[in-house]
Amino acid sequence: MVGERQIFKLSGPAHLTAVDWSDPDHRRCIAASLVQGVVVQERDRQEHRHGPDAQAEKWWSFFKFKLIQPLYDGVDGSIFGSVYKWSRKAAGVCSRPAGAPKIVVAFRGTVKTRESLARDLRHDLHIFTNRLHTTSRFHTGFDAVKTNVDRHGCENVWIAGHSLGAAIGMLAGRKIAEAEGRFVEAHFFNPPFVSAPLERIKSKKIKRGLHFAGSVVKAGLAMTLHGKDTRIESQRMFSVLQWWVPCLYVNPQDDLCSGYVGYFGNQTAMQQKGAGGIASLAAQHSIRVMVFSAFGKEAKAGHLIPSARLNVNRSSASDFQTVHGIHQWWAPDIRIECTEFKLGTDQKSGGSLGG
Structure with a gap:
């Protein structure tokens, strides 16, 4: 029995029949659909669905993409990512529309089935310990991104991912930006930000106070545990990263990603209060990473970035699955508040966007 959420015509963004590639809402829906295509590929594989019984293809072919490479986990053989290519033949046109990517590398989140759950949860644990960059799944995903960026140019490639897949994609995009100064368009849905669920606090005053105190503590630990040369190098890399502005899609009711709301909001508030130096230093460091490093364990806070186009879903929902x-990210009635942030600068833009 195929679940309704795996069937494109029942639960996918089938309403998007005329694509405007300059519309951020359309780009969001398409990126999310391609990520869902990876999920359904894995479900097709697990349930041995082939030919007309397979459900995955419609999730990308509806938007004129073709699958050119599934990405397999080397341990359990599960599909955790896919490389898609825009197809002139499928679109029936001579040239690719302006703004449409030539290549999209997409990564799925955790699949809650017996065949893949244990392996996925192991990678989820690596997110908590800031060691996802050491896994074979990350290296396979990074190689796919790097190969296509080298072959087609960063302006023609997108990275997309959900949850665990967003964490893999963020590490890949960040690594290319830091090492090569190339900035790939990225769409990360519910990207993990492991922290105390401060967004649940109703009082803005208390919430801001806790964020401010946390920043002071992190900045103090960084000054204590890291030498001057280490801090200078960290600042240099963060300065390079400020020109990479990935699109983050977060739901403030989701404790796994809502930390990004406070992370960027706190930076802006501290800059306005004249504490930008503390905010900048704190934004570059994770307490967990500093603790692990103090004990000689390798860890990397790949989720900490200085810039982003933060899209917050303000629609009401009642359960964690939602x-x-x-699926929330292509709902026709979604209410999104979009703000662009850059560390060390004023808030660039803000406003609400409909779905």
């Missing part, structure tokens, strides 16, 4: 799910 607030953390990928």
Whole structure:
């Protein structure tokens, strides 16, 4: 029995029949659909669905993409990512529309089935310990991104991912930006930000106070545990990263990603209060990473970035499956508040966007 959420015509963004590639809402829906295509590929594989019984293809072919490479986990053989290519033949046109990517590398989140759950949860644990960059799944995903960026140019490639897949994609995009100064368009849905669920606090005053105190503590630990040369190098890399502005899609009711709301909001508030130096230093460091490093364990806070186009879903929802799910991001009635942030600068833009 195929679940309704795996069937494109029942639960996918089939309403998007005329694509405007300059419209951020359309780009969001398409990126999310391609990520869902990876999920359904894995479900097709697990349930041995082939030919007309398979459900995955419609999730990308509807938007004129073709699958050119599934990405397999080397341990359990599960499909955790896919490389898609825009197809002139499928679109029936001579040239690719302006703004449409030539290549999309997409990564799925955790699949809650017996065949893949244990392996996925192991990678989820690596997110908590800031060691996802050491896994074979990350290296396979990074190689796919790097190969296509080298072959087609960063301006023709997108990275997309949901939850665990967003964490893999963020690490890949960040690594290319830091090492090569190339900035790939990225769409990350419910990207993990492991922290105390401060967004649940109703009082803005208390919430801001806790964020401010946390920043002071992190900045103090960084000054204590890291030498001057280490801090200078960290600042240099963060300065390079400020020109990479990935699109983050978060739901403030989802404790797994809502930390980004406070992370960027706190930076802006501290800059306005004249504490930008503390905010900048704190934004570059994770307490967990500093603790692990103090004990000689390798860890990397790949989720900490200085810039982003933060899209917050302000639609109401009542259950975790909805607030953390990928399907929310193509709902026709979604209410999104979009703000662009850059560390060390004023807030660039803000406003609400309809779905």
